[in-house]
Structures are given as C-alpha cells and as structure tokens.
Amino acid sequence: MGRERIKFEGSFGVPLAAYLDRPDGEIHAWALFAHCFTCSKNLRAVNVLCQALNSVGIAVLRFDFTGLGESQGDFADTNFTSNVSDLLRAAAYLETHHAAPRLLVGHSLGGAAVLQAAQELPSVKAVATIGAPCDPAHVRHLISSQEAEILETGEACVLLAGREFRIQRQFLEDLDGARMKRHLKSLRKALLVCHAPLDDTVGIESAANLFQEARHPKSFLSLDTADHLLTNPDDARYAGTVIAVWAGRYL
Numbered sequence: 001m002g003r004e005r006i007k008f009e010g011s012f013g014v015p016l017a018a019y020l021d022r023p024d025g026e027i028h029a030w031a032l033f034a035h036c037f038t039c040s041k042n043l044r045a046v047n048v049l050c051q052a053l054n055s056v057g058i059a060v061l062r063f064d065f066t067g068l069g070e071s072q073g074d075f076a077d078t079n080f081t082s083n084v085s086d087l088l089r090a091a092a093y094l095e096t097h098h099a100a101p102r103l104l105v106g107h108s109l110g111g112a113a114v115l116q117a118a119q120e121l122p123s124v125k126a127v128a129t130i131g132a133p134c135d136p137a138h139v140r141h142l143i144s145s146q147e148a149e150i151l152e153t154g155e156a157c158v159l160l161a162g163r164e165f166r167i168q169r170q171f172l173e174d175l176d177g178a179r180m181k182r183h184l185k186s187l188r189k190a191l192l193v194c195h196a197p198l199d200d201t202v203g204i205e206s207a208a209n210l211f212q213e214a215r216h217p218k219s220f221l222s223l224d225t226a227d228h229l230l231t232n233p234d235d236a237r238y239a240g241t242v243i244a245v246w247a248g249r250y251l
Helices: 044-054 079-095 111-120 138-155 171-177 180-185 204-213 233-248
Strands: 002-009 014-024 027-035 057-064 105-106 124-128 155-160 163-168 192-195 218-222
Touching: 002 079, 002 192, 014 044, 014 079, 027 044, 027 079, 027 111, 027 233, 044 057, 044 105, 044 233, 057 079, 057 233, 079 171, 105 111, 111 124, 111 138, 111 180, 111 204, 124 233, 138 155, 138 163, 138 171, 192 204, 192 233, 218 233
Parallel strands: 027 057, 027 105, 105 124, 124 192, 192 218
Antiparallel strands: 002 014, 014 057, 155 163
C-alpha cells in the first residue's frame, strides 16, 4: 500500500493538503473520505480505515478541509456549505487525475457533508457515515457557551478539543440553513450508517433518524463500545473492514 501527498484547490481558491492511499495491487474503485469537525486527515482512525479499504482494492483520497490540518485558508471563513464544496472539489480532482469517486465515507460532521455532496456526484454508488449527526446544527452544542457572544458581536474564540477556533455568525446561520431530511429522501445511493450506541458526542438517536429518513438500500452497523473518535484501533479496523466488504456489493 502506498501513500502520496498531493494538493488541490479548495472552494476558497487556496491549496488543500491531501493524501492518496493506494492498494498494492489493482485499483477497483476510488473513495473520498471526509474527516470530523475540527479534526484532520491525520487522525489515527482514518489511517486504519484507509488501510482496510486499500486491502480490498479501494484507493482513497482524504484531505484537510479549508483552515484545518495542513490546508491553507482561514477556518473562521468556513462553514458546512464550504465543507461540501471542498468535497466536490476533491471529487473533481479525482475525476480529472484518476477516476471519479464511487464511494464516499464521512466521519461525524464529515458524514453529514458526504450525504449532501453525494447528491451532486452521479459517479457515487455508495455512502457510509460514521458517528454522523442527523442534522449539521448538532455541532451548535459544542459552541453553546459562546453562542450568545457570537450572535451579538459576530464572532468569538471557542475552545474545541484543546485548541482555539474563531467561529463567526455566518457559521451558525449556515448550519440553520441545512436541510438533511430532503437530501436523505433523494439520496438514491446505497447507505451504511455506522454508529456506536455509547457515543457521547453524537447520540445513537442521530443514527436512528438517519436510517429512518433514508430510502433503501440502507444498512446499519453497530460499533458496539467504540468512542466517537474510534481511538481504539480495533474499532476503527472493524468499521473499515465492514465498510470495505459492504461497499463491494455496490462498486
């Protein structure tokens, strides 16, 4: 299995940092991975997931959203809509340089983003979410202590996962405009909802709502005792292996 560092232009016109993870043998399909809110492509669980997909001949493009990880741009300018646009730019890069993605995988808020991006990618046959919220506005609870300040002054610095991020009012307004139920009803792709019953960041009720609103073919995978970030490599390996096998039916 090999990894290549690349860059492509994101939705704000700045370079986004990415990895191309390739299997050792023949590539049967390309996948696109979207990381969780304020995380990056370098999360350990993402490495394990990509290895599982590579093992069945699926190559993966994973990248840092604008203003996160090694990507350029200002995080304060971004929102859920710009994340979806970054995903579409990543898909365009794949189609131009390799092949259009046929599988989308998204973790947490990245899961909500791939569900929306899939509507605009006819090449995509299957979508898998991991610990995804049923509504992008779910992330508001992470910034609830500063929400009043953001609405009053236009922005505030919020501590997330031990780091400070500048959040603007436009971020909250964009979340309010997301319409996930509509996207789920018209998805027309195979869907696998992966969620841990004990996830204390995004509750299991989100998985239930996603599953209920989506049309068939749809499947659910319980991640048992895993935490939200799949910090135990065995949990990440399990999720990646099942996604890889499940996707094979549709790819």
